[in-house]
Amino acid sequence: MKRNIAIVWGGYTSEIVVSAKSMTGIASFLDKEKYNIYKVRIVKEEWTVDVEGSIYPIDKNDFSFVHPKHNTRIKFDFAYITIHGSPGEDGKLQGYLDMLGMPYSTCGVTASSLTMNKFVCNNYIKNFGVKVADSICLNRASKYDIENIAKRLGFPMFVKPNTGGSSFATTKVKSINQLQDAIEISFKETQDVIIESFIEGTEVTCGCYKVKNKEVTLPLTEVVTTNEFFDYSAKYEGQVEEITPARISEELTTLIQQTTSKIYDHVGAKGIIRVDFIIMNGIPYMLEVNTTPGMTATSFIPQQVRAAGLDITKVLTEIIENEF
Structure with missing residues (x-):
């Protein structure tokens, strides 16, 4: 049946x-x-x-x-x-x-709650030796000083909803006179805001899933856009070049795949996840963990599944049957 x-x-x-x-x-x-x-x-x-x-x-x-x-x-x-x-x-x-x-x-309740909160998740993950951007988290009750934020993180910096995604209400802030407006934009989307230092480098993303007696870490995708950053229009309106596998060394690819697998275990993940990184001076910095990654025909995970020589239908069947 x-x-x-x-x-x-x-x-x-x-x-x-x-x-x-x-x-x-x-x-x-x-x-x-x-x-x-x-x-x-x-x-x-x-x-x-x-x-x-x-x-x-x-x-x-x-x-x-x-x-x-x-x-x-x-x-x-x-x-x-x-x-x-x-x-x-x-x-x-x-x-x-x-x-x-x-x-x-x-993922279950704990892993989902953890990874949804970018600030908490990143600070948790860095305890395991994974590099992350310096960041500050604000909620509506927070008392903060714009000049102190600027001094600590420098420009440019990113301001985004701490528990949001898809780059909604995200701003790349280049000067102090843009910072307050960017914070207010993010507060319209969620109750808390994360402000991160800018890391310049090559952006890549890696998918991973684990089922009974099997672990699959997928090929990396390199993200190249002429936009200011990988924003909504780049993600969903075609203003981006997505290259799978990424044009980086085999050693760096292996390191990021191994790091992704470890992060999977550290957060207690389940099903398919995707971890985003920026590579700066040969060092990968984790951006965030996505526990419900996009699954359109052109999304990263289906791209990576194809590049690995796997069949997406069989992969999703493995995910489902793993629970029975």
Whole structure:
């Protein structure tokens, strides 16, 4: 009998538009012969499932729905989470599914909560010898001095939502007179803001997943853009060149792959993750850990899977079957 798989997308942030693209990608990748696939949309107002173009409400008591056509209750066997941001990337949805005893594709509550908070995660990871940018975290109650921030981090610097993603509300700040406005822009997206020193170098990203008796660290992708940085338009509107495998030495590639694997274990990851780095003077600096990476046909992970000579459908099947 086929398992019922819910591709869970949507979310409470601006990243819902990215989540929609990832949902479409995952739906195209999953094995239709092996699974019944349902698209479940979670937003603050409602939880719904799309069945052949008809929309039905999700019963939150057991994460199921009643199919009016057959008058039968459909229960899901597995949730493939592709919500970028809250509640699918910060552990909230994972906690709900844990209480129901339903398996899912991503990291658990603790790992999701940790990696969602860029400042906390980076400062945790650097304890294991991984280089990260110097940073400051602010919340709305913080008392801060613009000149002290400028003196500590220097220019340029990045100001971005601490628990956001997809480069929404992110600003590359080049002078002190831009800093306050950049902070306010980020506060419109989340309740806390991270300000990071600028690291100049080659940007790369590395995917990794681990299942029973198997570990796969994928080829690196090099990110080249003529934009000020790898912003939303570069990520999703084609203003970027993505080169897989990255044009770096074999030794440096191996180091970053090994570092990615170690980070996977340090945060207690599950499923597929992606870790972003900047290489400066031959040293990789971790930027962030993505526990629900983009999964469109042109996203980094599918690119890297192809470059590794693997089949994305089989990879996702491994991720799902690992939970049973």
